Amino acid sequence: MVHQSNIRAAFQGERGAYSETAVRTFFSDPLPVPCRHFLDVFQLVQNRSVDCGVLPFENALTGSIHENFDLLLQFPEITILGEVKIRIEHSLLGLADAQLSDIRQVLSHPQGLLQCEAFLDSHGDWERIPHYDTAGSVADIVKSKDISKGAIANSLAAEIYGARVLAEGIETNRENYTRFFVIGRSDEPRPEWTKPLGLAADKGSIVFSTRDKPGALLEAMQALAARQLNLQKIESRPIHGKPWTYMFYLDFDLPANRDLLTEALEELAFHSENVRVLGVYRRG
Numbered sequence: 001m002v003h004q005s006n007i008r009a010a011f012q013g014e015r016g017a018y019s020e021t022a023v024r025t026f027f028s029d030p031l032p033v034p035c036r037h038f039l040d041v042f043q044l045v046q047n048r049s050v051d052c053g054v055l056p057f058e059n060a061l062t063g064s065i066h067e068n069f070d071l072l073l074q075f076p077e078i079t080i081l082g083e084v085k086i087r088i089e090h091s092l093l094g095l096a097d098a099q100l101s102d103i104r105q106v107l108s109h110p111q112g113l114l115q116c117e118a119f120l121d122s123h124g125d126w127e128r129i130p131h132y133d134t135a136g137s138v139a140d141i142v143k144s145k146d147i148s149k150g151a152i153a154n155s156l157a158a159e160i161y162g163a164r165v166l167a168e169g170i171e172t173n174r175e176n177y178t179r180f181f182v183i184g185r186s187d188e189p190r191p192e193w194t195k196p197l198g199l200a201a202d203k204g205s206i207v208f209s210t211r212d213k214p215g216a217l218l219e220a221m222q223a224l225a226a227r228q229l230n231l232q233k234i235e236s237r238p239i240h241g242k243p244w245t246y247m248f249y250l251d252f253d254l255p256a257n258r259d260l261l262t263e264a265l266e267e268l269a270f271h272s273e274n275v276r277v278l279g280v281y282r283r284g
Helices: 018-026 038-046 066-074 110-115 117-121 134-144 156-161 216-225 258-271
Strands: 002-012 027-035 052-059 078-087 091-094 105-108 127-130 149-153 164-168 177-185 203-210 231-238 246-253 272-281
Touching (some): 018 134, 027 038, 038 177, 052 066, 149 156, 258 272
Parallel strands (some): 002 052
Antiparallel strands (some): 091 164, 203 272
């Protein structure tokens, strides 16, 4: 956790969303700013209306959140400043006076419903209703005052909206983690909180496209391997407006000798096109 107070951190979702948990895990005493859409978070950071944004980029079970990787490309002034991982622990919430036996309908984000499928299957008579946001589904059932409605969300949402936790730990897979990036403007002085406990960055993320020739991707990978950049993730994404062409996203460990990183990026640029460093940061 970064011990920094009053950081204005934008996140997607309603109060009590898992993204707010990520904000509160990374910062000790933040000022969370809820947003309806991922794009809204990028725009607030771009306009300097907040100090940073905290957004999910990858889930251990369902993979990358491609929308946010694509948004990074659309906002070249934004960089990754930090990383935080949280375990997704789902609870079934109901009205303050509800019992488990009262529930007939369950609302949640489609991923929340999917990730609690085994629990929901054990209550086969419940209707499952998709919602745009986990915490927002809690706000809606409280507003409805319908004792038969429940919501799957973070237990933090119960405190915020005055709901009751009817069942905890209902996720099917306990190894359900989400990785969040803390994003900010690249043209601002790097804030001190990007170095928790005085530790320097040890991880990097880049994106690039290759030339249309045999062995192009292999040459790019060799440029990194030769400089001891240990690859942690590689994923391809289609380039919008250019059918059947792709960008490659990479996460890697930073070498102790930063000159090796500079050399690797220079050679990568020689073998590739549109190389961009998305950020160097302390791993979560």
